[in-house]
Amino acid sequence: MNLSMILISAILVNNAVLIKSESVCPLIGASGSDRSAAAMSLTVLFTTLTAQAIIWPIHYYVIEPFQLHYLETISTVLVVAGLVQAEELLFSSRWPALRSELGIYLPLTAANGAILSVLSENLTDGNSFADSMAYALGTGLAFCLAMFLFRCIRMKLLYSDIPESFRGPASSMIAAAILALVFMGFSGLIEGLFGMGM
Numbered sequence: 304m305n306l307s308m309i310l311i312s313a314i315l316v317n318n319a320v321l322i323k324s325e326s327v328c329p330l331i332g333a334s335g336s337d338r339s340a341a342a343m344s345l346t347v348l349f350t351t352l353t354a355q356a357i358i359w360p361i362h363y364y365v366i367e368p369f370q371l372h373y374l375e376t377i378s379t380v381l382v383v384a385g386l387v388q389a390e391e392l393l394f395s396s397r398w399p400a401l402r403s404e405l406g407i408y409l410p411l412t413a414a415n416g417a418i419l420s421v422l423s424e425n426l427t428d429g430n431s432f433a434d435s436m437a438y439a440l441g442t443g444l445a446f447c448l449a450m451f452l453f454r455c456i457r458m459k460l461l462y463s464d465i466p467e468s469f470r471g472p473a474s475s476m477i478a479a480a481i482l483a484l485v486f487m488g489f490s491g492l493i494e495g496l497f498g499m500g501m
Contacts, residue, residue, distance in 0.1 A: 306433065306437045308496075309438050309441060310440065310441040310444075311492065311496070313421075313438050313440075313442050314444050314445045315445075315486065315489040316490055316492055317445075318445040318448070318449060319417035319446060320450075321445075321449050321479075321486040322483065322486055323417075323420070325415075325416030325417040326415050326416050326417040326418075328411065329347070329411065329412070329415065330446075330449055330450060331453070331472075331479065332407075332408050333405060333450070334450055334453045334454045334457055336404065337454065338401060339405050339408075340450050340453075340454040342398075342401055342404075342405060343405060343408060343409075344447040344450045345447075346390055346409065347412060347417065347418065347446045347447070348440075348443030348446065348447055349386075349390070349443075350383065350390065350418055351446075352436065352440060352443060353386055354379075354383050354386055354439075355425065355435055355436055355439035357382050358378065358382055358422050359426075359432050359435050360432075361378055361382070362375065379419065383412075383413050383418055383419065383422070384413045387409070387412045390412070391409055391410060394409060417442055417446055418442075421438060421439050422439075424438070425438055425439070453478070453479065453482065456478045456482065460474050
């Protein structure tokens with residue numbers, strides 16, 4: 304697969320948040336303000352890319368040659384947790400107000416389903432380093448796109464006249480479901496653009 308196909312596929316067709324339902328918690332929890340939505344999006348993007356750049360060589364130059372497959376999950380979780388800890392320290396020292404605004408969602412990035420799944424999928428599929436990085440970038444951008452769209456929808460809902468029973472989390476969940484349906488419509492995009500199925 305070429306890199307543009309991997310990127311488009313990860314962002315639109317296999318969107319980790321909207322199609323695979325991974326990382327829905329930070330999507331709903333951190334999209335309350337523009338600042339927290341942007342910070343969470345960039346955190347997930349940075350963590351996904353950096354973790355992939357660290358995990359791939361560990362897997363192919365340490366775990367595979369020495370048959371240490373039992374360390375695969377542990378090494379992945381340790382790398383992601385270490386990155387998130389470093390990000391949390393950075394946020395706490397440089398932007399304490401933003402850190403408190405993100406609340407529990409920043410440390411929960413260590414258990415973010417989208418990040419862990421992209422790392423696992425790239426290793427199981429045997430992707431090259433470039434393909435793995437493209438897929439990690441696409442997954443991070445998919446999270447950013449989902450967060451941006453959901454933030455826009457939440458702003459619209461905030462100023463709309465919604466029946467009392469649908470205010471708050473109910474309208475957010477309905478909006479997320481409709482947005483997921485929209486992204487399901489992209490499933491034939493790769494075949495149409497590149498002439499091949501996924």
